Every structure is written in C-alpha cells, then in structure tokens.
Amino acid sequence: MHSTPENIPPDKVTSPGKSLETNKKKFAVINPCRMCQPMGAVQALLGIEGAMPLIHGSQGCSTYMRFQLCRHFREPINVSSTSMSESTVVYGGEKNLIKAMETMNLQYHPTLIGVTSSCLTETIGDDVDGIINKFRESHFKLNKEELPPIITVSTPSYTGSHVEGYDKTIKAILESLALPPKSEDKNDVINIIPGNLAPADVEEIKHILDLMELDNIILTDTSESLHAPLNGSIEFLPSGGTTLDEIRRTSNSKITLTLSKHADSGGIFLKKRFGVPHVTLPLPVGLENTDQFISTLSSLKDVESIPPEMERDRGRLLDALVDSQAYNYGRKVAIYGDPDLVLGMVSFLTEMGMEPAIIATGTHSSKFSADIQKIICKTGHDPVIINGGDLYDLHQEVKKTGVDLLIGNSYGARVAVEENIPLFRVGFPIFDRVGAQRIRILGYSGSLNLLDQLTNTIIQHYYDEAGYELIEGMEN
Ligand code: SF4
Known part of the structure; x- marks a missing residue:
C-alpha cells in the first residue's frame, strides 16, 4: 500500500x-494503522454470494488486496483487476475495463460485479459509470441478454481508508439493488450491517438472532465465504453469503441495525429512500455494549426476557x-x-x-x-x-x-x-x-x-x- x-x-x-x-x-x-479504500470494498463484496470484485487500476492493487486477505483468512481469494499499464494511463482505461467485464462475465458468470476504483484511475479521471452504461447497452444489442448487476464504488485511497471503502460499498450495493417496498411484502425481518468483522463474529451475530428467533438479512455475510471448509471443491466465487434476492428485499424489513458507527451509510440510505427505521449501536463487545444490543433486539420482539x-x-x-x-x-x-x-x-x-x-x-x-x-x-x-x-x-x-x-x-x-x-x-x-x-x-x-x-x-x-x-x- x-x-x-x-x-x-x-x-x-x-x-x-x-x-x-x-x-x-x-x-x-x-507503518500506517489502516488499509486502503478498495480493501474495505473488497471485503464487503466477498460477503455476497457469487460476487466478483474488480479493481479498476494497476495489477499491484489487486495483488496487494489478495496478499493481505489470503494471509489473514487463509482462504484462496480472487480479486480481479483491469490491469492498467502506462499507455492506458495516458489514453484512459475504457478498453481495459470493458475487456475485464466481458472476460469475467463469460468465464465466471458472477452474480454481481463490484467495480472499485483505485488511486490511479481516480487521478486520471476515468468515467467508470459512463463506460459501464456504454458496455451494458452494446452487450445487450450484441448478445440479447442482460449483464449481471454491476455496482461501482469510488475508492481512491488518498481520501479515506478501508473503513470508508467498506461503508461506501454497502451503501452502493443497496442503492443499486434494493427495490422499492411493497406494502403487502412488509415483514419483521431485521437488516443487520455488522461492519467489517471476522467471519466468526458474523456467525455469532447470526447465532444470537437465531436464538432470539429474529429473521435477518446480513449486509454482508462473510461467515461462510471467508471461513470455508475444505471439501475438495475449489470455489472461484464466494459461496454462501448474502444473496442478491435478500438485498433486493431489504426495503421491506422492519428495521436496520448497524453495529459499527463508521458503517452506517447503508442504513441511513434505506431510511431516507424507503423509510426503513435505522438504529446505530456500538459494536457489542463486553457487557454493557452487548446488553444494549440484546435489549434492542428484545424490544423489537416485544419481549422482556432473553433466551x-x-x-x-x-x-x-x-x-x-x-x-x-x-x-x-x-x-x-x-x-x-x-x-x-x-x-x-x-x-x-x-x-x-x-x-x-x-x-x-x-x-x-x-x-x-x-x-x-x-x-x-x-x-x-x-x-x-x-x-x-x-x-x-x-x-x-x-x-x-x-x-x-x-x-x-x-x-x-x-x-x-x-x-x-x-x-x-x-x-x-x-x-x-x-x-x-x-x-x-x-x-x-x-x-x-x-x-x-x-x-x-x-x-x-x-x-x-x-x-x-x-x-x-x-x-x-
Ligand atoms: S488503491 Fe491506491 S493505496 Fe491502494 S494499493 Fe492501489 S495504489 Fe496503493
């Protein structure tokens, strides 16, 4: 970095x-005490079933992400790159970005492509959304089929850290996928934005919600994809994780609880756009913070006792x-x-x-x-x-x-x-x-x-x- x-x-x-x-x-x-923005974006994307992160930048950025993620999670992690070179820096990265999306779509069939920018492509000012719209139209004309959803996140590391990268990506995912709520589909599901946590902690949150019999959608769920069992098959894309269908339904939920104050943009978005109530809580570590989390869950269930x-x-x-x-x-x-x-x-x-x-x-x-x-x-x-x-x-x-x-x-x-x-x-x-x-x-x-x-x-x-x-x- x-x-x-x-x-x-x-x-x-x-x-x-x-x-x-x-x-x-x-x-x-x-020795910085933080990582760069795309690192947080990639971690958020790896919690979505079948999603593929694509870093629009030079190869070193994606190598750096993979290196850090693989040695921490001890999992084979794939992060693709548009592999910008000297000439594409001068003439713009449009060709590389289009080629990368075409290749990924043809070879790996991801459920979603998450394009995150890097310091380089932000500095040269590539119009990532414009390029993607153009590509989407020409792909449809040529192949008569829709591309998977492609979300874009602006993540230059000179304006923030992995903490902001994670937060922006959760918001971008919701902005592009959450569907307008229908009154007949309103339900008691709790959206949880856990923040950038260890898979075991995401699992613990799910366990608590199960004990309290609260249906939930985790945004996003890395408990399986970043902690996979060895079963002989090698998955190229994250298996397990939040499905696109779940993300689309988040607007029907009863409430969004964000467990990390620096990851609350997604919850704020759902509230502003679709009126889903939103509460931000401190990370439930220790007695007082966990008490606060559990009493919030109890109030949502309208019960006083806990399991x-x-x-x-x-x-x-x-x-x-x-x-x-x-x-x-x-x-x-x-x-x-x-x-x-x-x-x-x-x-x-x-x-x-x-x-x-x-x-x-x-x-x-x-x-x-x-x-x-x-x-x-x-x-x-x-x-x-x-x-x-x-x-x-x-x-x-x-x-x-x-x-x-x-x-x-x-x-x-x-x-x-x-x-x-x-x-x-x-x-x-x-x-x-x-x-x-x-x-x-x-x-x-x-x-x-x-x-x-x-x-x-x-x-x-x-x-x-x-x-x-x-x-x-x-x-x-
Ligand atoms: S995004 Fe920026 S800070 Fe991060 S690895 Fe690439 S060049 Fe370095």
Whole structure:
C-alpha cells in the first residue's frame, strides 16, 4: 500500500487533561494503522454470494488486496483487476475495463460485479459509470441478454481508508439493488450491517438472532465465504453469503441495525429512500455494549426476557470478569485498530478494570474522539488518544507512557518485542498466527472468549515464571 500525502493524519489528539491537538500535516506515514479504500470494498463484496470484485487500476492493487486477505483468512481469494499499464494511463482505461467485464462475465458468470476504483484511475479521471452504461447497452444489442448487476464504488485511497471503502460499498450495493417496498411484502425481518468483522463474529451475530428467533438479512455475510471448509471443491466465487434476492428485499424489513458507527451509510440510505427505521449501536463487545444490543433486539420482539442460553452466557461472563480481575486490574493498555473495534474494546477493557492508556486509530474520525470521551468520562481515565495516526506515533507514546499490554493487529509485533510487552492480536490483518477468521469477540460468549485469551496473555507474560517455580517446588 502506498502512503500518500492525503493519507496524512491531520491531527494527534490527547485527552482533555493532556490536550495536544497539533493539526500539523505529516508528510510521511510510518507503518500506517489502516488499509486502503478498495480493501474495505473488497471485503464487503466477498460477503455476497457469487460476487466478483474488480479493481479498476494497476495489477499491484489487486495483488496487494489478495496478499493481505489470503494471509489473514487463509482462504484462496480472487480479486480481479483491469490491469492498467502506462499507455492506458495516458489514453484512459475504457478498453481495459470493458475487456475485464466481458472476460469475467463469460468465464465466471458472477452474480454481481463490484467495480472499485483505485488511486490511479481516480487521478486520471476515468468515467467508470459512463463506460459501464456504454458496455451494458452494446452487450445487450450484441448478445440479447442482460449483464449481471454491476455496482461501482469510488475508492481512491488518498481520501479515506478501508473503513470508508467498506461503508461506501454497502451503501452502493443497496442503492443499486434494493427495490422499492411493497406494502403487502412488509415483514419483521431485521437488516443487520455488522461492519467489517471476522467471519466468526458474523456467525455469532447470526447465532444470537437465531436464538432470539429474529429473521435477518446480513449486509454482508462473510461467515461462510471467508471461513470455508475444505471439501475438495475449489470455489472461484464466494459461496454462501448474502444473496442478491435478500438485498433486493431489504426495503421491506422492519428495521436496520448497524453495529459499527463508521458503517452506517447503508442504513441511513434505506431510511431516507424507503423509510426503513435505522438504529446505530456500538459494536457489542463486553457487557454493557452487548446488553444494549440484546435489549434492542428484545424490544423489537416485544419481549422482556432473553433466551436461557444467553442469560447463562451473561452470567458466565460476569463470573469470568471476577475470576480474572486479579490479573487484569490496573494494567495499562495501548490499543490500536479500526475505530469501531477500538471503541468496543476500550469499553470492555474498562469493564475488566484495565486502564486504556493509549488509544489509537489510523482512520481519522471525529465520532471516534467523541465516543472515547464518553467512555472515559465514566471511568476517570486520562488516555492519550491518537486519532488518524500511525504505528510510529503509537510507538513514541508507548515509550513515553509505558504500558503492560499492546492490543491490535500483527503490525504491532515489532513494537511489542522492542518494548518487551505482550501483543494481544485482534483486528486486521493478522498474518503471524493462524485462526484469525475464528477470533470471536462479540456477544456475551465472544466477550468471554476474548476475556480468557487476553487474561492468559497477561498470565503468560507476567506470571508464568512464578508458575514454573511453583511447579518445580511441588516436584521437589
Ligand atoms: S488503491 Fe491506491 S493505496 Fe491502494 S494499493 Fe492501489 S495504489 Fe496503493
């Protein structure tokens, strides 16, 4: 991924007590804490059954996406490219785009083609929608058949990160596919926009909705496509996932719930265009956020009690919070990642009695700063907040502040080694461990899993030596 001046984090913010809003532009990003826009777009598209992402740009962009996605999800992932070259940059990418769509349609028969632009094609100003309309008409005249739906998303990485890319793509999918509602088809289905989550977390959300007997449409569902079993067949296009028919029906649903504040454009669109009520909730990590999610679902069902399995998991989570308190209480933590993930995690860390000392996101967001302030004013913590920074900024703050634990993706490993602190891996990408697609942190059960893993990371780093001494003593 290329770091461009527009990637430049506009400011670094610390909490009110140590406010340090520099608003200075940085002219180099060292180890960005974010991915580029098409990466988020591709992840959203991979949750649609049979969809094929097509990056209109040079081949390196699609290679970069595939490389990151394959090593994180450990799945064969296909991302096509219009393979722009020197001459097509000069004369425009129309021919390449048309050829790519023709080839994909003929050879792979996707249910949908998602064309995402790149830095290059945005800079030369290709009229992607115009080219596609022209292609659609000429294809119909020639072949007397319609093309599959083709959606376009403008995703230059100099104006945003994968977080915006994901959000824009969900909105673009709904804009082009959702049909006007019919009063006779209105139903009690809940649209869920989960945000860019691990497949295991999407599965957990579906499990919760099943327990509560709520029919749902997940926008989009990566639980199968990015976590596929080995069964001898190799799928070129995502199998499983949200169907086009489901997306078309989203306008008839009772409500849209968005579980990530930075992925709410699709829900806002459905509300504005079709009057589908929309509620944005925090990512249901930890006790309070999950309580809020479950009570929202209960209110939609008009019931006060929750299923016994969830009641039990909530109790187990409470029990585990008490059990692990001795190891976690007062531990200083530095956390970095996507804004919604970090917000959810910070809320849970405070429930564990930990001290979020440095809170960082690579995607600059005013919502992020405001929400962090809301969490910390309840606890009285005074963290350094790095809003739109990079891992270099984070490392400098870690050196100054000193923390017991680092939480984030694999890119933080070097900081952890240099500072001799453990790194708890969560987020994207995780390429130096296996099982990233199975990391489950949502709901009571996922939070319980997260709490156990995180506490064991602390125990392994800070208590194991004492443990060995104890075992040796017992052996003697
Ligand atoms: S879209 Fe832009 S930032 Fe992303 S890989 Fe391509 S050139 Fe690099």
